[in-house]
Amino acid sequence: MTDQKIPRATAKRLPIYYRYLNILLDADKTRVSSTELSDAVKVDSATIRRDFSYFGALGKRGYGYDVESLVKFFKKILNQDRLTNVGLIGVGNLGHALLNFNFHQDGNVRISAAFDVNEELANTIHSGVPIYPMTDLRKQLEEQQIQVAILTVPADVAQEVTDDAVAGGVKGILNFTPLRITVPKDVRVQNVDLTNELQTLIYFLEHYNHKD
Amino acid sequence: MTDQKIPRATAKRLPIYYRYLNILLDADKTRVSSTELSDAVKVDSATIRRDFSYFGALGKRGYGYDVESLVKFFKKILNQDRLTNVGLIGVGNLGHALLNFNFHQDGNVRISAAFDVNEELANTIHSGVPIYPMTDLRKQLEEQQIQVAILTVPADVAQEVTDDAVAGGVKGILNFTPLRITVPKDVRVQNVDLTNELQTLIYFLEHYNHKD
DNA sequence: TGATAATTGTGAAAAATATTTGCAAATTCT
DNA sequence: AGAATTTGCAAATATTTTTCACAATTATCA
Numbered sequence A, B: 001m002t003d004q005k006i007p008r009a010t011a012k013r014l015p016i017y018y019r020y021l022n023i024l025l026d027a028d029k030t031r032v033s034s035t036e037l038s039d040a041v042k043v044d045s046a047t048i049r050r051d052f053s054y055f056g057a058l059g060k061r062g063y064g065y066d067v068e069s070l071v072k073f074f075k076k077i078l079n080q081d082r083l084t085n086v087g088l089i090g091v092g093n094l095g096h097a098l099l100n101f102n103f104h105q106d107g108n109v110r111i112s113a114a115f116d117v118n119e120e121l122a123n124t125i126h127s128g129v130p131i132y133p134m135t136d137l138r139k140q141l142e143e144q145q146i147q148v149a150i151l152t153v154p155a156d157v158a159q160e161v162t163d164d165a166v167a168g169g170v171k172g173i174l175n176f177t178p179l180r181i182t183v184p185k186d187v188r189v190q191n192v193d194l195t196n197e198l199q200t201l202i203y204f205l206e207h208y209n210h211k212d
Numbered sequence C: 001t002g003a004t005a006a007t008t009g010t011g012a013a014a015a016a017t018a019t020t021t022g023c024a025a026a027t028t029c030t
Numbered sequence D: 001a002g003a004a005t006t007t008g009c010a011a012a013t014a015t016t017t018t019t020c021a022c023a024a025t026t027a028t029c030a
Helices: A008-026 A034-041 A045-053 A067-077 A093-100 A134-143 A155-167 A194-207 B008-026 B034-041 B045-053 B067-077 B093-100 B134-143 B155-167 B194-207
Strands: A084-089 A109-116 A129-133 A148-151 A172-175 A188-191 B084-089 B109-116 B129-133 B148-151 B172-175 B188-191
Touching: A008 A034, A008 A045, A008 A067, A008 B194, A034 A045, A084 A093, A084 A134, A084 A155, A093 A109, A093 B093, A109 A134, A109 B194, A129 A134, A134 A155, A148 A155, A148 B194, A155 A172, A172 B194, A188 B194, A194 B008, A194 B109, A194 B148, A194 B172, A194 B188, B008 B034, B008 B045, B008 B067, B034 B045, B084 B093, B084 B134, B084 B155, B093 B109, B109 B134, B129 B134, B134 B155, B148 B155, B155 B172
Parallel strands: A084 A109, A084 A148, A109 A129, A148 A172, A172 A188, B084 B109, B084 B148, B109 B129, B148 B172, B172 B188
Antiparallel strands: none
16 A cells, blocks of 8 residues: 555565564574575575565665564564454364464464354354354454455355455455455455365476476 | 476466366366357466467367367376375374365375374374374385375474475475475475465555455 | 775666467368 | 358567666774
């Protein structure tokens, strides 16, 4: 919104930087150069400087970057400074695992509500997260002002559930279904298609014998 | 190996094409044109033809593509025609879910062995998959000729486990740990960093108000 | 203090990747 | 046979990402 468009490639590296910077912070390092970072995260130092530069001048020439302020900066950029509540839609196999999955290693993302069609699951609490019936999806999302949803429902209901979630105010969806859901253009979808990932992996395996 | 390098963007679209072609097949459609496909999968028809052309001349001018042979062809390309055995390393939350996860909707991928350090888990069977102690990792991978592994271990042991798996002959790793593991260049790693995906999603959410 | 070394930030070039155009060639359809 | 389709593909274009290269700035040390 405020800042200009950051390249997708850069955005994807931000969490990687952030993670390593935190390690440095824990190790009480006060400064770090792009070259040092480069070694650790396996990204060319020029690329790192370029990436950082999209956010302005974060470093000091002849010195490098101050670890603490860099962490603080990225914490803000990556919304790690406040809790983001996330809804989990579909408590099957995968959904269940994600309930237990420790998303908030660095303490910013929390699944605060889950939904399932299964009446028996509904109104119980799993891993500290209340599970609501699917019929309450929209209402609960609205009430709890949840803007991010993880979609782990069967493919055949993916679209209708999505529509419902969007109606409930969701603006970002982490989509684990193999379906390419359709959403209004102000809603962002990030697809995580595990089957697809495996297939692509196997494809490359069979057809090339090298990394890239 | 045999075929030349296919662009990553193309490779990622293959499963999408494949999925839709199967739908056509089920609906007893015998032919399809790139234009028709285009509508369905939301990819420009020229791009589709370009994509297909990497694999040779699959269609007939003036006619289009024969659905059945196309499906057959992609089935082979995507290794859907034979079972790929996969090892699951680390039966924690996520690992457990993946054991149950129906990877082989179209019947080609099967987790045939799982591994965990937990002595109590080892030597039991979960969801029909035998769980071996981590100490047997290399041996079992070798014996069962497993070339693909799903890595769902804690980050702090990710690298050593990887080394072990690679020693056991693994050529492809679906890496769920947040660590960027180091492997020989003939081993391919596909990273699935859920925390990262969520963070990136949230980042885009906060910073742009449009899809792309 | 002044010289030397380190390091950023960034314009511009280069490289990599991906899409689109345009059309000859082949095929079908009537 | 002639019109209408539709592929396959070379080449052009567009987009995205990385890298180069160096002035500007700051730190460090003799």
